[in-house]
Each structure stands twice: as structure tokens, then as C-alpha cells.
Amino acid sequence: MNDRRARFEAQVLPHLDAAYRFARWLSYSPADAQDVVQDALLRAFRSFDSLRGSDARTWLLVIVRNCHFTAARQRRRRAAVPLPEEHESENAEAMISQSPGPEVASILRDQARTWDRLIAALPEEQRTVLLLREIEDLDYAQIATVTAVPIGTVMSRLARARAALRSRWLSDPEETPHAVR
Amino acid sequence: MQCADSLRVQAYFDSELDAASSYEIERHLEHCAGCSALLNDLRSVRDGLRGHLTVERAPQDLRARVTLALDRDDARAAHHGVSRLLGWRRAPFWAGAFSGLGAAAACAMVAWFLMMPPSSGTLIDSLVGAHVRSLQPDHLVAVVSTDRHTVKPWFAGHADVSPVVADFKAQGYPLIGGRSEHIDRQRAAVVVYRHGLHTINVFGWASDGRAMSERITRNGYHLAFWKVGNLQYCAVSDTGWTELDGLVALLRDLAIGEDHPAKE
Numbered sequence: 196m197n198d199r200r201a202r203f204e205a206q207v208l209p210h211l212d213a214a215y216r217f218a219r220w221l222s223y224s225p226a227d228a229q230d231v232v233q234d235a236l237l238r239a240f241r242s243f244d245s246l247r248g249s250d251a252r253t254w255l256l257v258i259v260r261n262c263h264f265t266a267a268r269q270r271r272r273r274a275a276v277p278l279p280e281e282h283e284s285e286n287a288e289a290m291i292s293q294s295p296g297p298e299v300a301s302i303l304r305d306q307a308r309t310w311d312r313l314i315a316a317l318p319e320e321q322r323t324v325l326l327l328r329e330i331e332d333l334d335y336a337q338i339a340t341v342t343a344v345p346i347g348t349v350m351s352r353l354a355r356a357r358a359a360l361r362s363r364w365l366s367d368p369e370e371t372p373h374a375v376r
Numbered sequence: 377m378q379c380a381d382s383l384r385v386q387a388y389f390d391s392e393l394d395a396a397s398s399y400e401i402e403r404h405l406e407h408c409a410g411c412s413a414l415l416n417d418l419r420s421v422r423d424g425l426r427g428h429l430t431v432e433r434a435p436q437d438l439r440a441r442v443t444l445a446l447d448r449d450d451a452r453a454a455h456h457g458v459s460r461l462l463g464w465r466r467a468p469f470w471a472g473a474f475s476g477l478g479a480a481a482a483c484a485m486v487a488w489f490l491m492m493p494p495s496s497g498t499l500i501d502s503l504v505g506a507h508v509r510s511l512q513p514d515h516l517v518a519v520v521s522t523d524r525h526t527v528k529p530w531f532a533g534h535a536d537v538s539p540v541v542a543d544f545k546a547q548g549y550p551l552i553g554g555r556s557e558h559i560d561r562q563r564a565a566v567v568v569y570r571h572g573l574h575t576i577n578v579f580g581w582a583s584d585g586r587a588m589s590e591r592i593t594r595n596g597y598h599l600a601f602w603k604v605g606n607l608q609y610c611a612v613s614d615t616g617w618t619e620l621d622g623l624v625a626l627l628r629d630l631a632i633g634e635d636h637p638a639k640e
Contacts, residue, residue: 229435
């Protein structure tokens with residue numbers, strides 16, 4: 196194994212789990228996520244020299260995001276379905292996706308997984324910001340880099356995602372809000 | 377009701393504020409019921425998410441796929457290096473004239489890489505790949521037994537070598553069984569041990585080459601190599617080095633005791 200490969204495996208491969216989770220949150224399809232992550236790791240390997248001591252995880256997640264949108268564009272072009280418009284309404288209820296895909300729908304049916312269900316119901320741009328913050332523990336600046344939006348947008352999406360989760364959680368018939376005061 | 381400071385309360389909650397701003401928000405929270413309720417909401421959503429959300433890990437076969445893709449890319453990069461040496465980039469006319477030759481050379485390179493005896497890099501990959509595959513349901517063992525007198529004879533018909541086999545249950549490494557795998561273009565014997573929740577695959581194959589370096593970590597898996605006669609062993613697991621070395625020491629002592637050369 197050459198030196199470049201060894202450095203790549205030491206610095207970038209430890210973030211494979213984070214990359215896979217992020218791809219899942221973006222696409223919700225395990226098969227698509229695997230393709231996206233494989234593609235992203237290959238691209239990351241080829242442009243490894245551009246990393247230069249910066250934050251390897253954020254750098255890799257940016258590449259995952261780019262690969263996801265490239266792949267999604269190609270899929271959409273094949274399916275000839277127009278791009279969905281980005282919702283930027285202030286109303287938290289309007290942010291909840293009205294037409295979930297098949298993978299989302301199957302999660303919605305699974306009554307046991309309340310939180311997974313609540314997350315699946317969020318629009319993609321809120322879900323990714325929220326999970327990058329709460330699960331991957333990225334700070335606002337890192338999230339802004341990964342999602343390619345200004346920090347102000349990160350903050351407002353985060354606030355909307357949390358408000359939507361909170362209100363849906365309280366109104367969820369499967370979940371008694373005993374933990375909430 | 378939401379206060380104008382709600383985004384600042386959130387920033388405070390996310391540890392994004394400096395000490396002075398944090399202090400201001402803490403003062404504000406003391407008399408703003410709306411904002412302290414918001415802070416509670418933020419906490420309960422975070423606790424709910426961190427406590428209940430399914431946190432996935434990359435599937436094992438994705439790891440194997442990524443390793444394979446990187447190997448191919450390494451080979452491709454090596455090929456480009458050779459093309460540059462041929463110098464055709466400097467002569468556009470001859471590049472056109474000899475593009476057919478170039479393609480033939482490329483094919484020859486690919487064939488050469490395919491036919492090359494496995495280098496230690498690809499050997500390590502096939503060991504890690506075999507280990508990862510073995511962790512999938514129903515792939516671990518072909519002969520299930522905790523009795524070495526069952527496992528060892530099984531190899532006679534299924535592998536090209538006869539490795540040491542023992543049940544180290546008392547030492548914390550119970551024998552699970554065995555299977556065979558294609559490693560280094562032969563049927564290698566694989567003895568499977570358990571240690572706690574971890575699976576340890578011990579590969580054994582005949583090798584006349586020099587001994588491999590003793591310890592390698594690949595994709596988070598530890599590989600320990602040792603050699604007894606011409607029988608090359610490799611133990612692969614995701615345990616720590618201490619646990620893996622424990623089993624290696626037991627197997628080495630045993631092999632020295634009974635001295636098992638490979639069958640010809």
C-alpha cells in the first residue's frame with residue numbers, strides 16, 4: 196500500500212459511517228446512499244491533495260453532498276420529473292413534506308420507530324441540518340460549509356426543524372409526551 | 377409566543393455564543409418565560425433524537441466496495457504514470473498515429489495487473505474482504521463445532537493445508553468452527569474463534585515467500601501474521617491488538633508443540 200493511500204485510510208476512512216449516514220439522510224434509500232458514498236470516497240481519494248490539513252470530515256461530507264445531487268439530477272433526468280421547488284415558508288406546518296417517497300412511506304407505516312418517522316417527515320434541507328447538528332455534532336460554520344448555505348439559513352432551518360419535530364412529537368398518537376414538561 | 381431572541385437562545389443552546397453573549401442570554405432567560413420554555417423544548421428534542429433515533433453505520437459490504445474501488449483507482453494511477461513515461465503527450469501528431477498502440481499498451485497494462493501474482497496489498501484486501509463477508513449471516517462457518525477433532529479432519533477434504541486447531545474456551549477464545557476460502561490462489565483453511573462479541577478468523581495457507589510483516593491495520597481491522605514452516609497464518613478481527621495477540625500466542629505455542637507442515 197502506498198503512502199498516499201495509507202494517509203487517506205487514516206484520515207478519511209474513519210468518517211465512512213458519518214458519510215453513509217449523511218447520504219441516507221439526503222436520499223433515504225440505502226442502495227442510492229451506498230452508490231453515492233462509494234462515488235464520494237473515490238472522488239475524495241482522487242482530490243485528496245486538496246484536503247491539506249483542513250477538517251477531513253466536513254471536507255468528505257461536502258463531497259458526499261455534491262455526489263448526491265449529481266446522482267439525483269441524473270436519476271431525475273432519466274425519470275423526466277421536474278425539480279421540486281425549495282420550500283422557504285415561515286409556517287412550520289407547511290414545511291412538512293406532503294408527498295413522501297416510497298422509502299419514507301414505509302418508514303411512516305412503521306409505528307414503532309417514532310423518531311425515525313418524525314425525522315423522515317421533515318423536508319430534506321431541515322433534516323440534514325438538524326441531524327448534522329444533533330447526531331454528528333457539527334457546529335454552525337461546519338454545517339454551513341457542508342450544506343452550502345449561509346450560517347443565518349442554517350440557524351433558521353435548525354429552528355424550523357426543531358419546532359416542527361416538537362409540535363409533531365406532541366401531537367403524535369403513538370408517543371406520549373411524558374418526557375416533556 | 378416567540379421572543380425576538382429565539383435564534384440567540386438556540387445559538388446559546390448550541391454553544392455558539394461567546395462568554396459575554398451567553399451571560400446576556402442567561403440573564404434574559406431569568407425573566408422571559410417564552411425563551412426558557414423554548415430552551416426546554418430544544419433540550420427535549422435533542423434528548424429524544426440522541427436517545428431514540430436509529431444511528432446507522434456504513435454496511436460492511438460498502439466498506440469492501442470502497443476498498444475495491446480505491447484499489448482499482450491505485451492501479452489506474454499506476455497505469456497513467458507509465459503512459460506519461462512513454463512521452464506521447466508531448467507529440468500530438470504521434471499521439472494520434474499511435475493511439476491504437478496506446479490502447480494496446482493500456483490493455484496490456486490491465487492484463488498485466490490482472491495476471492500479476494497478488495501483491496501483499498491485494499492479499500490483505502482479500503483477507504479483509506473474506507473476514508467481512510464471513511460476518512454476514514450464514515457465511516461464518518461451513519463446519520460448526522467446538523471440537524477440534526471434528527474441525528481439523530474436515531479441512532482434509534476442503535482445504536489445501538492442515539492448520540492447528542484447538543478450543544481455547546478456558547482462555548476466552550472458544551472454537552466456533554471452520555470453512556475454506558480462496559486466498560493466494562489456493563484453498564486456505566479458516567478456523568473461526570469467538571472472543572466476547574468479536575469474531576476472529578484465522579486463515580492458513582501455504583506460502584514459500586518470505587514472511588509478511590507482523591501487524592497491519594486495514595479499514596479498522598487488525599491483521600496479525602506469523603509463519604510456521606511454510607504454513608502462513610493470518611488472524612483477522614476487529615478486537616484490540618491485546619485480544620488478538622492473546623490468541624496468536626496460544627496458536628503459536630500449539631504449532632511449535634506439534635509442528636504442522638503444509639500438505640503437498
